[in-house]
Amino acid sequence: MVPLSWYLLVAAALFCIGVYGVLARRNAIAILMAIELMLNAVNLSLVAFWRYLHPAVTTGQAFALFVLVVAAAEAAAGLALIISIYRNRETVDVENIDLLKG
Amino acid sequence: MTLIQAVFALLAILTLGAGLLTVLSRHLFHAVLYLILSLLGVAGLFVLLEAEFLAGVQVLIYIGAISILIIFAVMLTRGMARNPGPPLNNQSLAAAVIAGLFFVLLAPVIAGFPWPQTTQGVPADTIEALGRSLVDPNQFALPFELASVMILAALIGAIFIAREKR
Incomplete structure (x- = not known):
């Protein structure tokens, strides 16, 4: 059987890849995709904890489901915002979206 | 190495490799395709963890809905796709250092902690x-x-x- 720590290591690596994507990408859609990677990493560790610690209790799976729901809502609202910004500013490059910069 | 561990290693490489290509690829559309591959890898890991329902939901919602939504957004903002320019900003090196350090910080803790483990199987009526x-x-x-x-x-x-x- 695969040890729990392997799953957690994969999840941690996936999360760090997401962190790098959020910090380093210039395109707003790419940043959103990196956030999806991070949410997936969290889900992976939640399900791994569920399987290895309390498989008889459904809490771990339920939490993963709620994370999925929030991810869907976040994607819908975030992409709508990006499309709206693109319509007004003709760019989705976060370097150029600096309306609030003093 | 048992068969299950080999499958795990394959899925982990698929997930992490595709995830890395997602954040690194120059073309946004390729990045979306790699993201789909990475999400598929996570779905495979869910199957390996015996969370079949979540694996199905992952395929339906992430690959079926969210990815399509992202593809729509890429298509609608195609001015960027035609002339991508450099995909990374000028703080990408610092970002790589931060993300790498975070992993270096996490990995020994995860690997060293004596995780309690049940030998309990998943009940048949989990769903x-x-x-x-x-x-x-x-x-x-x-x-x-x-x-x-x-x-x-x-x-x-x-x-x-x-x-x-x-």
Whole structure:
């Protein structure tokens, strides 16, 4: 059987890849995709904890489901915002979206 | 190395490799395709963890819905796709250092901690129990209803924000 720590290591690596994507990408859609990677990493560790610690209790799976729901809502609202910004500013490059910069 | 461990290694490489290519690829459209591959890898890991329902939901919602939504957004903002320019900003080196350091910090803790492990198998009626717990007032009925309200709010908000103003 695969040890729990392997799953957690994969999840941690996936999360760090997401962190790098959020910090380093210039395109707003790419940043959103990196956030999806991070949410997936969290889900992976939640399900791994569920399987290895309390498989008889459904809490771990339920939490993963709620994370999925929030991810869907976040994607819908975030992409709508990006499309709206693109319509007004003709760019989705976060370097150029600096309306609030003093 | 047993068969299951080999499958795990394959899925882990698929997930992490595709994830890395997602954040690194120059073309946004390729990045979306790699993201789909990475999400598929996570779905495979869910199957390996015996969470079949979540694996199915992952394929349906992430690969079926969210990825398509992202592809739509890529298509609608195609001015960027035609002339991508450098995909990374000028703080990408610092970002790599931060993300790498975070992993270097996490990895020994995860690997060194004596995780308690049950030998208990997954009950056969897990999906039924999950479904019941979502509508059970003593468990997740309230978060479940809140989630549906939030989805509705996100839906209406997304339509309102993204629609053409006249």
